[in-house]
Amino acid sequence: MLGSIYAMVGVALTLSIGVLKFLNFSIPGLFMVGGMATWALIRAGVPWLLATAAALVVGAALALVVERFTWRWMRNADAFVPLVSSMAFLILFENIAVVVWGSDLRGLPRLFASVDWHVGYLIVSVPQLFCLVGSVALISGLSLLLAKTRIGRALRTIAEDSETALLLGVDVKRLVPLVFVISGLFAALAGILFAINYRQVHPFMGEALGLKAISAMVVGGMGNVWGAIVGGLIIGLAEVLSIQFLGADFVDIAVYGLLLLILVIRPTGLFGGESSMRARA
């Protein structure tokens, strides 16, 4: 189930890389904002449905802020500048969260009665199942959108060659913010789902999880939506296996070791094709 959360964040990142060729480091920050905003609103007494919706709106709004200050101005400057600015946004979000809410781990109340289904050896909790189904549905929806709709085609054109896209009449100026918003929503939603399922949030949760999601995306293949999902599942699996066989302490080493290995041997990931990442320092 954690794999599907990784996958959603991975998809958010992948969308950004696939269409804009830009590794948006602020996405783990939006993940955190989704989760912590949900917690903060629920704590303030807002009903959970409204809280989640509000958290999504906040996520989308912040994604637009990021777009305005990273992509919009710096497309023509050195390629690394948007990457760096997005990192700065991550630091900004994390530390504003610390200033506003403190750096402690915060808990959420149990929102759903723990209804467990017993399927063979697995004990599947309903919320987790919902999370999994929901994320697969959303990702499939996104995939369909990219493949079948006009907007999807326009986005894929931008991914190929943004200047040609402009010449062809694609409204790049409006679509690019859309990409940011969609990836922001996915990231925030992942944060919300995490908050609801695992019932713990803290200002640096984006780092722990978002960075694993980046690993998932790389392993699966940058720029490829289904690759991100497979990558997420692989990372989730690697975590479970390493807890099983190596002990909980070695989880991070296993995951990042896997990432390093893939990068050195096959940087484009398992499913990635020719990658034209421009981001360079």
Add this chain to the structure above:
Amino acid sequence: MSGYIQGILVLLAINIVFAYAAFLPMAAGQLNLGVSGFAAIGGYVSAYISNKSTVSVAVAIPLGGVAAGFIALAVAIPVVRTRGIYLALATFALGQIVQATILNLEEVGGAAGYPVTAFVGFPFVAAFALAVFTFVCLLFATRFGIAITAVHDDEQVADLMGLDVRAFQIAAFTIGAVVAGIGGGLYAHSFNYIEAQYFSISLSITIVLYVLLGGTQSVLGPALGAAVFTLLPELLRGGAQWRYVFFAAILIVVMVVRPQGLVTGAQLRRLIAMARKDRLA
């Protein structure tokens, strides 16, 4: 000098060392997000040596640097082969692996941190920082500096002009790691305590960000960036977290307005040319 001011200056000196550790690979066109990992290696190794043996701190710290250098050299060859964003991600994975590994080493305290007995005061730290600064300035005044910048600007042409691009990239990466290790050692012995949690991706990102703020086109940039990062929040008065908020916000704005950073090569060149009176009459 009051204790408080001394503390700030010690921090400034250490940040300057970290800045040059990140600057060296960046000047060659590589974004090293594993800087904190090498700093951790240097810090822990030097702390271990000074704790467990009679070796003087002045020797232990450089030894920590050398240890970091060895690890860097060992991984440099496969890692440097990756390029651009893949290199950044590979170094990021590296940093995470180092951090996770240290957390598991009970010999040096694991997650509880590692106390360091020997103490170094401001004069010591300042001397090391000055030594690092002088070293980098001298290094960049040699053909090495020109070669590094050439590799950064145009790998293909540099190669055609006879430069061994890989060798220079590996050299920059390794020397940067040694400097990071020295910074880590200074940190450990100034605060008499070292913990793996400090050497996180956030630290790497922060260091990279203040180097970019200062500007990577000249040797003075990193020091200026470190100075702004360390001193400005003191002037603005605020808690520890506000420092990061200000810094991130400033960086975002600077990247919009002046992406080449505060000190550019052109300005510096003019200053040096005037000082040298190199021109024909």
Add this chain to the structure above:
Amino acid sequence: MTAPILQLENVGKHFGGLNVVEGVSFSVRRGCCTGLIGPNGAGKTTIFNLITGLFLVDTGRIFLDQVDITRVPSRHRIRHGVARNFQNIRLMPHLSALENVLVGQHCRNVGILGVLQPVNLFSGNHWREEARAALTDAGLAHYESAAVGRLPYGIQKRVELVRALMARPSLLLLDEPAAGLNPAETDALCDHLEAIRGQGVTLLVVEHDMNFIDALCEEVIVLNFGRKIAEGTPDIIREDPFVREAYFGVEAQTVVRYHAS
């Protein structure tokens, strides 16, 4: 006749399904100036890229001063004596003109001691002095400390040429050296290249300006669609029916563009 300084034997290169260069063989005589012409897309720049090692040949061999450099890695080829300029100027934008020229010296200054030469520290260093003298001789002393990105186009081209010459090549490959220059600058370039030839450097020049080729080159090789279609003196080439066919329509424009000699 002394041995040719450059020899291509049946050189071929393809990208995907496209044969960019196919079965090209020619020699360049030492001390000579040879032109390499052909319509756009004929493969001229690719030949340069193959000679300098940016790409490796798929078939055939390349000999530089009788040494087989076909499999020599690109960074070593400059030490065998071949240097080049680039069609779209490729100077290092973050280095000054002087520093770019210092890069040119690199291949003569290898090893740890070479790398640690303090070329940017004080004026006394002899490599630095050599570079400064070269810029002064080319009339570019004024631009020494300037960041190259801001220099006028014509100046940048000249700096690039000085950089290539710093490697002390025996063979200099020039890719459209006169492109974008006005007639006065073109004449000055011609004189400069004659002087370089006088110092014993062999030139292989790609150009579209036929007057320029006429004035400078003794031999001309013509490529079309990746194959050699003619070679000889400029007069012979001008009359060659295959060449006229290849240039049909282009030739008339070339004559109109520059003043009649």
